[in-house]
Structures are given as structure tokens and as C-alpha cells.
Amino acid sequence: MSKKVTQTVEDLVIPILEELGLELVDVEYSKEGKNWFLRVFIDKEKGIDIEECGIVSEKLSEKLDEIDPIPYNYFLEVSSPGAERPLKKEADFLKALGKQVHLKTYEPIDGEKVFEGELTSFDGSTVTITATIKTRKKVLEIPYEKVASARLAVTFN
Incomplete structure (x- = not known):
């Protein structure tokens, strides 16, 4: 299920990021304690700021509300991957x-x-x-x- 959710989120967020000139670093969907978290890590050449994270969060949230691919309540977090950015690809x-x-x-x-x-x-x-x-x-x-x-x-x- 986690893999299906992350793939669906990737498919939804990539067009949003391309429109804004941003890059998808990673998507994580995991349960921590009793809460579910959907984390989307984004970046660009000169680094990302909180305003850009907010714009992506808002646009992605609208798309997620439209198709409702996640059956549980969850927290959506959009952020920079940080200084120790993962190397995935x-x-x-x-x-x-x-x-x-x-x-x-x-x-x-x-x-x-x-x-x-x-x-x-x-x-x-x-x-x-x-x-x-x-x-x-x-x-x-x-x-x-x-x-x-x-x-x-x-x-x-």
C-alpha cells in the first residue's frame, strides 16, 4: 500500500513541480506511532524556501483531496531534503x-x-x-x- 501511495503522489506532484521549476527528491509515506505522515521532499539548484514549500503543499493538497488516494487521516509535509540530501537516482x-x-x-x-x-x-x-x-x-x-x-x-x- 505504501508503494502505491508514494507512486500516486509522485504522479500528482511532478506536474506541479515542473510548473514551478522545482525537482522531486523523494516521497515517503509512513506510520509513526498512531499517526500517518506523507512527506514530500523538493529542491532546486539554489535551494528551496518555505514559501515554495507552502505553494507546493497547497496545490498538492487540492489534488489529493480530489482523488483521495489515502484511506487514513495523515499529515502532509512538504520540505527541503536538507543538507544531507538522499541520493536516490x-x-x-x-x-x-x-x-x-x-x-x-x-x-x-x-x-x-x-x-x-x-x-x-x-x-x-x-x-x-x-x-x-x-x-x-x-x-x-x-x-x-x-x-x-x-x-x-x-x-x-
């Missing part, structure tokens, strides 16, 4: 080249499942990051199909 990885990323894999690679470093290359099948391990730089090649989750990583120098 191949295009997200390409935009993140040269930036710090945090990756988790489905299975261990060289005994590890969590990796952090600069995303130096992505060719659609291999994610290459340069990590600093005890003052040494190490290049790690991770098969894209083994990436369980990825996001930008905030670093403090």
Missing part, C-alpha cells in the same frame, strides 16, 4: 560528484558496509569514492547495485 549521484557522501551497502565489501568519502566518479555501474582512513587516502569502488542507501554527508573541517 543516477542523476543524484552525477550531481553529487566532488561532494562528500555517506553510503551503506546491502552486503559487506572488504568487510565494511558503511563508507564515507568524496564521490569522485560514477559511471552508472560503479560508485567511486575517495575516503581518508587514518590520514591515508583510499579509492573505493562500490558496485551501484550493492548500494542500499546514499546521501550527501556534512563534514566539519
